[in-house]
Amino acid sequence: MARSFLFLSLLLPVLASAAPSTADASAPVRRLALLVGVNDGGPGRAKLRYAVTDARSFAQVLGELGGVQPQDQLMMLEGDRAALEAALTRFKAMISAAKGTGARTEALIYYSGHSDEEGLLLHQDRYGYRELRKTLEQLPADVRIAILDSCASGTLARQKGGVRRPAFLVDTSTAVRGHAILTSSSEDEVSQESDRIGGSFFTHNLVSGLRGAADATGDGKVTLHEAYQFAFHETLARTERTRAGAQHPAYDIELAGTGELVMTDLRGTSAVLVVGDDVDGRLYVRDEPGRLVVELNKLSGRATELALQPGRYTVMRESRGASSRAELVVGEGGRTLLADRAFVGVTGELTAMRGGAPVAGGVGPAFVEPGPTGPNHRFLNLGLFPKLQTNDWLSRGDVSNNLSVSLGVGSMARLEGAALALGANLTPGPVRGVQMSIGGNVAGSAVGGAQLAVGGNWASGPVEGVQAAVGLNVARQGGLMGQLAVGANVSNTSAAGTQMAVGSSWVEGDFDGYQASVGLSMVRGHLSGMQMGGVSYAASATGAQLSLVNVGGDVTGMQLGIINVAGKMNGLQLGIVNVANDLESGVPVGLLSIVRNGQFHVEVFGSDVNFSNLSLKVGSQHLYTTLVAGVGSLPGSRGPSHWTLGLGIGGHVPVTDRFFFDVDAVSSNVFLWDQGFDDNRMLHQARLQFGFQLASRLAIVAGPTFNLLHTTDSEPAGKVSRFAASTQKEFSFWPGVQAGLRI
Secondary structure, three states: OOOOOEEEEEEEEEOOOOOOOOOHOOOOOOEEEEEEEOOOOOOOOOOOOOOHHHHHHHHHHHHHHHOHHHHHHEEEOOOOHHHHHHHHHHHHHHHHHHHHOOOEEEEEEEEOEOOOOOEEOOOOOOEEEEHHHHHHHOOOOEEEEEEOOOOOOHHHHHHHHOOOOOOOHHHHOOOOEEEEEEEEEOOOOOOOOOOOOEEEHHHHHHHHHHHHHHHOOOEEOOOOOOOOHHHHHHHHHHHHOOOOOOOOOOEEEEEOOOOOOOOEHHHHHOOEEEEEEOEEEEEEEEEEOEEEEEEEEOOOOOEEEEOOOEEEEEEEEEOOEEEEEEEEEEEEEEEEEEOHHOOOOOEEEEEEOOOOOOOOOOOOEEEOOOOOOOOEEEEEEEEEEEEEEHHHHHHOOEEEEEEEEEEOOEOEEEEEEEEOOOOOOEEEOOOEEEEEEEEEEEEEEOOOEEEOOOEEHHHEOOOOOEEEEEEEEEOOOOOOOOOOOOOOEEOOOOOEEEEEEOOOOEOOOEEEEEEEEEEEEEEEEEEEEEEEEEEEEEEEEEEEEEEEEEEEEEEEEEEEOOEEEEEHHHHHHHEEEEEEEOOOOEEOOOOOOEEOOOEEEEEEEEEEEOEEEEEEEEOOOEEEEEEEEEEOOOOOOOOEEEEEEEEEEEEEEOOOEEEEEEEEEEEEEEEEOOOOOOEEHHHHHHHEEEEEEEEEOOEEEEEEEEEEEEEEEOOOOOOOOOOOOOOOOOOOEEEEEEEEOOO
């Protein structure tokens, strides 16, 4: 499946001198990365499927092997031009802060999405190549790398008209000047994404190379030159027969200097898969949820080391027209050898799963194996416990079933039907049907149907159907599409789908879908979708949090609840109390809205209604809520005759650095001084307030008001202002004035 996708990578001028010093060689290195993924290129362009996936995959390999710490990684997904500009500004500030520590800084920007001959396309907006080049040149880093995976950006490489030269990358002991531009195709070609690999060809091959497939020297390090060469040849080979045609990656380099920039270091990784020197053929390495992690064409005669996360993997091989398969576990802190003897021939057809797994945009297993037939398949299993069942009495080894019925615990190698048990169902293979038990259900890998239990459900692989339990649901390795529980839902890694619980719903990684619970809804990674419940928390969110208490890190969308708290808010906060550390383009609406970079003012003023008033204004830069209390006295009174307490909402409009005006509406209860809270009058005011800033925390404020006083029980409204006429009607209105100081 083709899409316009083009890889462009450029190293821009390095600020270090051409002659390295001792200080440069010994300075610590700090690498920072901005990852941008945008599927929507605007009207008239097909929405991409894997731009966001590519950005996350590239971010993952940088975090695991590329030396980019979590605090030095900034992600922007599905944003427009304004969001990109804000991310670039924040990224520049991060680099400046790192530069201040004395470290040598390396800045990397990755973009995946649509573009044309003029620039990047983000929803309805365009970010031009001239702007991009200028922004990159202004980054205060020693080394600057930009990787653009989008179509037609070969135009940018063509602008400079450079000359191709040999290796151009740098390490910490070498300084260079100049830039390099790499593109995944020529200026008149399109780049492509694929359902089979769950991403773009070039980014997929680049990530595979960075995990070790590109380590041509076998030194345990992958340079950018090695990674690019690997991606060049693999992309060309894999696109020659596609409908859109072959991609021809190219580059334009203008650099002075020597040395190579190490992009990933495999020597310090926690788990290594060593593909033995006797293995040859095209290899597809998939993790337990079925995502394609690494793809490479392995030649015999030399071992290849791949840095992976600890876990269970399946390696499919195409070699000399035959297909074979190996399964293995890559342990923590160890080196796992994959030898030729580990592969077992399969008769299934090699096929591509279109659409892929919902967790991270990956694809399902590449091989579709034949159904359960042969001596290790029995339609029916009857028994009490493992070793006391027909699976063990009538067959040797692991047995798959279509139907299993057990009074205690039923055990089968694979289920493609239904299993019923009073105790528990134990199925280490995929479940493509229904497991029902009073105790618990366990599936060692994927669940394609439903698990129903009073006790709990456990799936160490993805759940693509429904898990329902009174006790607990657990999906340890993501892929979730449905969990229902009275107790709690837990997913230890990224997930997608629906979690619903009376107790709590918990996802350790990213979550894409709907999460609801009476207790706590928790996403420790990025939420794309909706949260509902008593308390909702997401480390970052794009969507909606609809709970009594909502807490989020970087939130784009809406928070609706009694209390809303956000680190950075882009959208709407609607609640009684709203709190935000940074409100970029959001609006807080509530009784009390506190924004760190917004308004927090105390005003002392007099008016025609009250001789003394005190008000508090809090909110964003342009929208605020105000609490107002005052004491007034009418002519002839020996002391205070009444007091007021009110609440209002308004807008703040800065005109110049010193001059501003506020416009708001305030409703107050009016109480007689000697009768406490026993009164029936309401005062509504429309206020226009002009201000002049005398100092940073002191301003003069004054302006006109329009006032309406009425009663709630049809009694005469009376009089509370010197400007109002006494009346026997139940309402009275008049123009007024107020003036005072803002602190």
